[in-house]
Amino acid sequence: MSRHSPVLERHQIPWLIGVALCTTLPHAGFLPIWMTGLSALLLMTVAWQWHRGLAPLHKALKVLLVVVCTAGILFEYKTLLGRDAGIAMLVLFMALKQLELRTHRDATVVISLGYFLLLTHYFHAQDIPTGLWLILSTLLVTAALLKLQAAPTASPMSLLKTAGGLLLQALPLMLVLYLFFPRIPGPLWGLPQDAYTGRTGLSETMAPGNISELVNSPEIAFRAQFTGPPPTPQTRYWRGPVLDHYDGRAWQAGPTGREAAPVEHLGQALSYSLTMEAHKQHWLLALDMPARLPDNPELGARLDKNGTALSNRPLLNRQRYELQSFPSYRLDPEGKTVSLPRHLQLPQGYNPRTLELGRQWKSQGLTPEGTIQQALRMFREENFHYTLRPPLLGRNAMDDFLFSTRRGFCEHYASAFVVLMRAAGVPARVVTGYLGGEVNPVDGFMIIRQSDAHAWAEVWIKQKGWVRVDPTGAISPARIESSLASALPDEATLPYMELRWARQLQQRWEALNNQWNQWVLGYDQSRQQELLARLGFTDGNWRTLILLLGISTLVLLVGLSLWLFLPRTSKDPAWALWNKARKRLQTQGISAPDWESPMALVQRLETAAPHLVPAYRELARLVMTARYEANGPKMEALRHAYQQLPR
Amino acid sequence: MPTPTTPATLQSVLSKAGHVILGKPRELQLALACLVARGHLLIEDVPGLGKTTLAHTLSRLLGLSFSRVQFTSDLLPADILGVSIYERESGHFRFIPGPVFTQVLLADEINRGTPKTQSALLEAMEERQVTVEGETRPLPRPFFVIATQNPSHQIGTFPLPESQLDRFLLRIRLGYPDRQAERQLLEQGDRRESLETLLAELNPEALEAHQLAASQLHASPALLDYVQALLDASRQSGLFRHGLSPRAGLGLLAAARAWAYLEGRAAVLPDDIQVVFPALATHRLQPVNHDGHASEAEVITLMQSVPIP
Numbered sequence: 001m002s003r004h005s006p007v008l009e010r011h012q013i014p015w016l017i018g019v020a021l022c023t024t025l026p027h028a029g030f031l032p033i034w035m036t037g038l039s040a041l042l043l044m045t046v047a048w049q050w051h052r053g054l055a056p057l058h059k060a061l062k063v064l065l066v067v068v069c070t071a072g073i074l075f076e077y078k079t080l081l082g083r084d085a086g087i088a089m090l091v092l093f094m095a096l097k098q099l100e101l102r103t104h105r106d107a108t109v110v111i112s113l114g115y116f117l118l119l120t121h122y123f124h125a126q127d128i129p130t131g132l133w134l135i136l137s138t139l140l141v142t143a144a145l146l147k148l149q150a151a152p153t154a155s156p157m158s159l160l161k162t163a164g165g166l167l168l169q170a171l172p173l174m175l176v177l178y179l180f181f182p183r184i185p186g187p188l189w190g191l192p193q194d195a196y197t198g199r200t201g202l203s204e205t206m207a208p209g210n211i212s213e214l215v216n217s218p219e220i221a222f223r224a225q226f227t228g229p230p231p232t233p234q235t236r237y238w239r240g241p242v243l244d245h246y247d248g249r250a251w252q253a254g255p256t257g258r259e260a261a262p263v264e265h266l267g268q269a270l271s272y273s274l275t276m277e278a279h280k281q282h283w284l285l286a287l288d289m290p291a292r293l294p295d296n297p298e299l300g301a302r303l304d305k306n307g308t309a310l311s312n313r314p315l316l317n318r319q320r321y322e323l324q325s326f327p328s329y330r331l332d333p334e335g336k337t338v339s340l341p342r343h344l345q346l347p348q349g350y351n352p353r354t355l356e357l358g359r360q361w362k363s364q365g366l367t368p369e370g371t372i373q374q375a376l377r378m379f380r381e382e383n384f385h386y387t388l389r390p391p392l393l394g395r396n397a398m399d400d401f402l403f404s405t406r407r408g409f410c411e412h413y414a415s416a417f418v419v420l421m422r423a424a425g426v427p428a429r430v431v432t433g434y435l436g437g438e439v440n441p442v443d444g445f446m447i448i449r450q451s452d453a454h455a456w457a458e459v460w461i462k463q464k465g466w467v468r469v470d471p472t473g474a475i476s477p478a479r480i481e482s483s484l485a486s487a488l489p490d491e492a493t494l495p496y497m498e499l500r501w502a503r504q505l506q507q508r509w510e511a512l513n514n515q516w517n518q519w520v521l522g523y524d525q526s527r528q529q530e531l532l533a534r535l536g537f538t539d540g541n542w543r544t545l546i547l548l549l550g551i552s553t554l555v556l557l558v559g560l561s562l563w564l565f566l567p568r569t570s571k572d573p574a575w576a577l578w579n580k581a582r583k584r585l586q587t588q589g590i591s592a593p594d595w596e597s598p599m600a601l602v603q604r605l606e607t608a609a610p611h612l613v614p615a616y617r618e619l620a621r622l623v624m625t626a627r628y629e630a631n632g633p634k635m636e637a638l639r640h641a642y643q644q645l646p647r
Numbered sequence: 648m649p650t651p652t653t654p655a656t657l658q659s660v661l662s663k664a665g666h667v668i669l670g671k672p673r674e675l676q677l678a679l680a681c682l683v684a685r686g687h688l689l690i691e692d693v694p695g696l697g698k699t700t701l702a703h704t705l706s707r708l709l710g711l712s713f714s715r716v717q718f719t720s721d722l723l724p725a726d727i728l729g730v731s732i733y734e735r736e737s738g739h740f741r742f743i744p745g746p747v748f749t750q751v752l753l754a755d756e757i758n759r760g761t762p763k764t765q766s767a768l769l770e771a772m773e774e775r776q777v778t779v780e781g782e783t784r785p786l787p788r789p790f791f792v793i794a795t796q797n798p799s800h801q802i803g804t805f806p807l808p809e810s811q812l813d814r815f816l817l818r819i820r821l822g823y824p825d826r827q828a829e830r831q832l833l834e835q836g837d838r839r840e841s842l843e844t845l846l847a848e849l850n851p852e853a854l855e856a857h858q859l860a861a862s863q864l865h866a867s868p869a870l871l872d873y874v875q876a877l878l879d880a881s882r883q884s885g886l887f888r889h890g891l892s893p894r895a896g897l898g899l900l901a902a903a904r905a906w907a908y909l910e911g912r913a914a915v916l917p918d919d920i921q922v923v924f925p926a927l928a929t930h931r932l933q934p935v936n937h938d939g940h941a942s943e944a945e946v947i948t949l950m951q952s953v954p955i956p
Contacts, residue, residue: 594954595954595955596955628915
């Protein structure tokens with residue numbers, strides 16, 4: 001085979017090295033360090049060989065390299081198959097193939113492999129920078145493909161231009177495929193779970209320090225878009241897991257039950273949609289208290305017995321769903337979900353002083369409301385502080401916090417409050433989630449970050465049900481009314497809230513990303529159905545889609561061939577100018593047919609309209625020289641002559 | 648004699664010829680353009696309108712040798728091409744060249760010749776050489792045929808077939824002189840005597856230089872678009888049995904170049920195309936709705952249906 005393929009020219013090699021570089025570079029951050037290093041070394045060797053005009057490596061050495069690389073991949077991944085091992089193999093072999101660039105056949109292999117490698121970057125990220133990188137890389141790879149056929153004198157710029165033209169021609173077809181190719185629910189490839197590692201977020205346990213760790217992260221947890229005005233800051237409680245088991249150190253979620261909590265909704269409903277970043281958990285973080293859940297079967301949303309909205313499977317992709325919530329509600333006023341052993345549970349042998357204080361309150365015969373007030377008054381009136389960096393607590397954490405350190409974060413206050421309530425005989429539990437959210441002025445979406453993570457308490461009161469009590473509010477009302485940044489003393493300016501212009505830039509970037517997520521990545525089956533419905537196909541199944549796909553492709557191709565083969569009006573600016581001048585004559589009642597040459601027309605004008613002759617003769621002369629002579633005049637001269645025409 | 652190769656010398660040829668052929672400057676220029684474009688010329692008219700005078704005048708002014716053959720129904724190919732005769736003294740055949748061995752051959756009333764004789768001449772026109780008795784002999788350079796033809800409805804004519812008409816680059820008609828020219832003609836008598844006194848303005852080498860210069864005139868892509876548009880229109884209008892051939896297209900461009908050259912231009916304009924187009928197209932196109940060839944009016948209608956692209 002290769003014996004018949006033409007030998008590569010020296011000037012074609014750098015393009016192929018470029019292809020290898022741009023298609024493998026973004027993988028560098030995801031591959032084991034030795035692979036990145038080896039690939040870089042191989043590419044540098046090839047570049048050096050090219051620069052110095054050296055002979056290719058010995059065959060035995062190449063075979064050795066292949067063996068070493070394969071063994072390395074096997075050692076690293078224990079397999080040669082699968083996503084990660086596959087990518088590693090492609091990257092290494094792309095670099096290895098560079099060692100034996102000899103004929104056009106080798107170059108074609110490199111280029112095909114390059115196109116394929118580009119696709120694999122989507123395993124790591126699907127954001128805008130990745131998209132841009134891939135578009136530019138596709139341009140380069142296509143230009144390299146052209147380079148194989150082009151004349152040696154063709155400039156890189158002209159190759160890139162031609163490649164750009166080719167890609168632009170493919171653009172309409174790409175859009176049609178994007179819009180009408182049948183979407184399958186979920187990701188196209190069953191991506192393995194480890195694609196989502198490294199995400200931070202809420203968890204089903206809360207130990208001291210968990211949330212204050214989260215709070216340092218400016219990462220976006222989710223976005224909300226309200227159909228009406230957004231709720232007031234004091235009611236922006238996004239409900240996550242409810243924790244009701246305390247082991248002396250950490251809070252844990254109990255069984256969530258299959259039945260929904262009974263809820264009475266009061267007042268006005270809020271409708272909104274959430275765009276949740278993948279967090280690998282089930283909860284949907286609906287605003288307190290969710291009423292209507294998304295009816296998306298893929299999500300399988302339900303309300304658990306603690307009032308938290310859940311999906312029946314972990315959210316592994318960014319998801320968008322519609323919700324409705326009532327800020328005023330009564331959650332289980334009859335106490336169907338209250339179980340005294342669970343909601344009064346306290347670990348044995350921990351926090352004796354706290355328990356003693358609770359028992360004291362109980363013996364005073366306080367009502368549940370009175371007990372709550374007592375606790376909140378204590379937080380407010382005694383010397384408690386709200387801080388991101390609380391001192392370490394000992395074995396009896398709540399005792400240390402309530403009676404000695406008195407410095408803590410929301411999780412400390414929520415935890416101490418619930419322990420006190422339970423000790424005083426009032427059913428109580430910890431609720432975690434997010435508090436707050438900031439509307440991005442650029443696109444009107446409310447952004448909720450990991451730094452908005454929060455913990456609060458719920459206390460069950462007869463007839464009122466589970467009532468939200470946020471002890472943090474007693475110490476730091478600012479945390480609830482505005483944001484964490486304003487609530488914290490100077491000790492902790494959060495790293496991402498610095499300069500005003502940087503903030504605005506960030507808002508714009510986040511709004512842009514949001515658009516990308518909503519419209520490009522978020523174009524899923526349901527959005528596709530919406531589009532079809534708007535086009536008038538109410539029962540859009542895959543047959544409709546294939547039909548649409550076929551029709552639009554046909555229309556595109558027919559349009560393209562018409563554009564290519566139908567005669568077009570002259571694009572020569574000089575001639576266009578003359579045609580304008582001709583039209584102007586016609587409006588003045590002088591016939592100026594399209595078959596008549598400018599010179600003949602001017603000659604005819606001498607009898608028909610002598611006053612027009614000088615201006616038209618000059619324009620005709622310039623147009624004729626521009627159009628028919630080897631070195632025509634500049635367009636400016638023509639435009640000038642055109643402007644001299646009498647009105 | 649100096650051999651200037653500016654169009655000016657050709658323009659003086661035209662003005663001198665204008666003193667002999669009165670009132671026909673456009674036809675004269677077309678005839679000269681045809682020769683500058685290395686094409687053969689067909690002049691079609693009733694007898695007595697000065698066809699022969701035109702041919703004679705041009706050959707004298709261009710300094711070319713001239714001979715004339717009157718076609719009749721008993722004219723044989725050998726009468727044009729020449730014959731070999733046996734010489735008893737030397738015991739060899741000797742070739743006696745016919746009148747075709749000249750630079751300008753006037754084939755008078757070509758359609759009175761038999762098809763066999765016509766085709767012998769037309770072969771010489773195309774190949775610019777003749778083959779007699781197995782021996783090929785080149786013709787002098789340059790070599791032009793100026794053929795005259797009576798309108799084919801006259802008695803005793805053999806109309807030239809289409810394939811052979813295509814070999815004439817242009818066909819012109821002199822037509823009757825206008826009133827003023829005719830008066831001048833009547834006053835001054837026949838111009839044939841003054842023809843004898845004409846001096847050559849050029850020599851064959853100079854003419855070839857002019858031909859070369861004319862053939863190198865710039866024809867822009869836009870102009871070629873126009874030529875193609877005209878050819879396409881002749882093929883697709885439905886008015887004619889056949890469209891113009893590619894050879895006709897080449898001829899159109901060559902003739903337009905020669906015309907532009909005579910006009911003293913550096914590039915070919917659509918005007919040049921339009922001037923030569925009727926002379927190029929009428930004898931090549933046959934309308935579907937009547938017999939014979941297209942009239943000038945029909946060709947101009949076709950031309951006016953084509954916008955200059």
